Amino acid sequence: MKRIYVNEKWCLGCHLCEYYCAYANSNESDMVKALKNIKIRPKIKIEELNGVTSAVSCRHCNEPYCVKGCISGALSINEGVINIDKNKCIGCFTCVLSCPYGAIEPDEDGVVDKCELCMKNSFGSPQCVKGCPNNAIVYEERG
Amino acid sequence: MKYVIIGSSIAAIGCIEGIRSVDKKSEITVISKEDTFIYSRPLISYLIEEKTSLEKMRYREDDFYEKQNCKTYLGREVIKINDKNKVVILNNNEKIAYDKLMIATGSRPFIPEIKGIEKVKNKFTFMTLDDALSLKKKLTENKNVLILGAGLIGLKCAEAVMDKVKSVTVVDLAKRILPSILDEDGCKIVTKHIENKGVNLILDDSIDSIDEKNAILKSGKEIEYDIFVIAVGVRANTELAKETGLKTNRAIITDEKGKTSNKDIYAAGDCTESYDITSDDTKVLALLPNAYLKGETAGINMAGGDKTYDNAMPMNSLGLFGLHMVTAGSYEGESYIDINENETNYKRLIYKNNLLKGFIIIGDVRRCGIYTKLIREKIDLRQIDFELIKDKPQLMAFSRKYRDETLGGVK
Numbered sequence: 360m361k362r363i364y365v366n367e368k369w370c371l372g373c374h375l376c377e378y379y380c381a382y383a384n385s386n387e388s389d390m391v392k393a394l395k396n397i398k399i400r401p402k403i404k405i406e407e408l409n410g411v412t413s414a415v416s417c418r419h420c421n422e423p424y425c426v427k428g429c430i431s432g433a434l435s436i437n438e439g440v441i442n443i444d445k446n447k448c449i450g451c452f453t454c455v456l457s458c459p460y461g462a463i464e465p466d467e468d469g470v471v472d473k474c475e476l477c478m479k480n481s482f483g484s485p486q487c488v489k490g491c492p493n494n495a496i497v498y499e500e501r502g
Numbered sequence: 503m504k505y506v507i508i509g510s511s512i513a514a515i516g517c518i519e520g521i522r523s524v525d526k527k528s529e530i531t532v533i534s535k536e537d538t539f540i541y542s543r544p545l546i547s548y549l550i551e552e553k554t555s556l557e558k559m560r561y562r563e564d565d566f567y568e569k570q571n572c573k574t575y576l577g578r579e580v581i582k583i584n585d586k587n588k589v590v591i592l593n594n595n596e597k598i599a600y601d602k603l604m605i606a607t608g609s610r611p612f613i614p615e616i617k618g619i620e621k622v623k624n625k626f627t628f629m630t631l632d633d634a635l636s637l638k639k640k641l642t643e644n645k646n647v648l649i650l651g652a653g654l655i656g657l658k659c660a661e662a663v664m665d666k667v668k669s670v671t672v673v674d675l676a677k678r679i680l681p682s683i684l685d686e687d688g689c690k691i692v693t694k695h696i697e698n699k700g701v702n703l704i705l706d707d708s709i710d711s712i713d714e715k716n717a718i719l720k721s722g723k724e725i726e727y728d729i730f731v732i733a734v735g736v737r738a739n740t741e742l743a744k745e746t747g748l749k750t751n752r753a754i755i756t757d758e759k760g761k762t763s764n765k766d767i768y769a770a771g772d773c774t775e776s777y778d779i780t781s782d783d784t785k786v787l788a789l790l791p792n793a794y795l796k797g798e799t800a801g802i803n804m805a806g807g808d809k810t811y812d813n814a815m816p817m818n819s820l821g822l823f824g825l826h827m828v829t830a831g832s833y834e835g836e837s838y839i840d841i842n843e844n845e846t847n848y849k850r851l852i853y854k855n856n857l858l859k860g861f862i863i864i865g866d867v868r869r870c871g872i873y874t875k876l877i878r879e880k881i882d883l884r885q886i887d888f889e890l891i892k893d894k895p896q897l898m899a900f901s902r903k904y905r906d907e908t909l910g911g912v913k
């Protein structure tokens with residue numbers, strides 16, 4: 360299945376992936392409306408330490424502890440993509456406790472949010488990849 | 503191949519999905535006492551609170567059994583397993599043959615002996631959807647609710663009913679709440695929080711006798727109530743296994759494949775014991791992720807696949823009246839403690855022999871799964887920047903190689 364891969368060496372730490380992610384998932388067609396003066400909550404996040412930067416988002420694991428431990432059935436696997444049904448989620452955060460990458464986070468409504476590879480928004484393919492100016496984030500089939 | 507599963511809850515669903523990942527065709531028969539849609543027990547408190555609904559609380563879609571090609575006997579009880587002839591016998595005497603059997607009978611509430619309890623009409627347990635629906639009907643603004651047990655189930659029940667009734671009192675014999683989940687410092691924070699929300703907590707005391715309106719405590723205190731909820735703990739449903747001669751302790755004993763002492767009988771979930779990698783001993787881990795993972799493992803092995811479940815440990819994530827707490831593993835060893843001034847955020851990491859063994863976090867639970875990973879995979883803390891990760895869970899504390907392999911897909 361196609362996954363997002365990050366080449367840390369090429370990451371500039373510019374945070375554009377975060378902005379593209381937030382825009383893609385905002386349901387706004389206007390980038391200004393989606394991002395200006397708004398505290399964005401991207402599903403991909405840059406980690407930084409002493410000049411080293413890297414982007415972290417859901418790995419869509421083959422053995423996803425988040426899905427298997429989900430107490431409400433809100434997390435499910437659909438053709439390899441791990442989806443969250445926010446309507447079913449009751450915000451117990453068992454998935455937050457289970458994810459080895461820290462890639463599922465509580466959102467402002469008290470339920471969890473995660474990367475769904477932009478499959479459920481109007482774009483249909485990962486926008487963090489599109490927004491990365493240095494090709495540090497790619498979306499590829501690597502077996 | 504004929505598969506038979508006793509129970510229709512989490513371990514059973516895990517087992518079905520495990521079997522079907524290997525064997526798409528053979529017959530699976532599911533027998534359960536409960537005649538409902540597929541739901542998960544933890545959601546019953548959210549149902550009462552109206553944070554979920556009967557529609558939304560379905561653990562799997564309504565056509566799950568159909569799609570997984572399962573035959574169901576819902577509302578039926580298995581009263582005997584005949585392991586010689588390999589059949590199970592139902593309460594209407596029907597016999598169902600199996601090649602591989604799964605016991606996923608879970609647990610039931612423990613009812614303590616209390617003088618007068620048999621005469622109390624408005625008494626409830628808090629385990630099943632039926633329990634929740636009948637309790638919900640009784641909740642009105644003028645009612646006083648008395649809950650026996652300040653563990654996870656009792657406190658989730660307190661939270662659920664709080665806004666619908668006049669008062670909620672929780673009594674427990676233990677000196678502190680959530681004794682199997684939190685340490686003393688953690689308890690203080692959560693106790694303060696739930697008392698501030700109006701729960702009347704009475705600890706280090708128990709109910710000596712009870713009648714339709716009053717409970718008399720050991721201390722002599724008298725509590726007037728209208729609704730009584732018993733939530734002192736659960737007991738594994740092991741009777742069928744015992745009568746069949748399977749090895750049991752406090753619950754059914756299995757190996758890491760989910761197999762019992764009989765090669766054609768598997769068991770998983772709350773009715774079994776699991777090996778806890780953080781304390782090096784075997785215990786009942788009555789937790790949902792454990793039920794699913796072990797059920798799935800057993801299912802795969804029943805169908806001829808090969809899977810081992812060898813990283814079980816206690817894991818709790820729960821919110822009470824808006825305060826979140828996550829815990830994992832066991833608490834013996836050296837501690838790193840971080841507690842903020844007004845005592846609303848608390849973090850304790852417990853480590854021993856360069857391994858993280860457990861943690862308790864109250865408040866800011868973000869990314870705590872990275873700590874869980876350290877425990878689950880027994881990562882040597884000398885291989886990571888432990889000082890950095892103590893402060894905040896992050897992947898920068900791992901080696902560049904680790905990040906390249908996981909995030910970068912470098913082989």
Ligand SMILES: Cc1cc2nc3c(=O)[nH]c(=O)nc-3n(C[C@H](O)[C@H](O)[C@H](O)COP(=O)(O)OP(=O)(O)OC[C@H]3O[C@@H](n4cnc5c(N)ncnc54)[C@H](O)[C@@H]3O)c2cc1C
Pocket residue numbers: 430451508509510511512513514533534535536542543544545546547578579580581606607608609610628629630654655658739742770771772773787788789790791793817818819820
């Ligand atoms: C209120 C509440 C809140 C909880 N919250 C959490 C939480 O936040 N996180 C967490 O990890 N865990 C939580 N738990 C625990 C979790 O619900 C259990 O670990 C989980 O349900 C175990 O699943 P199981 O399949 O092993 O058994 P169970 O869910 O107990 O199901 C057993 C099934 O077997 C059936 N059965 C039993 N005997 C027979 C028989 N002889 N014949 C036919 N059928 C039979 C029963 O009717 C039942 O359907 C909570 C539990 C409760 C009650």
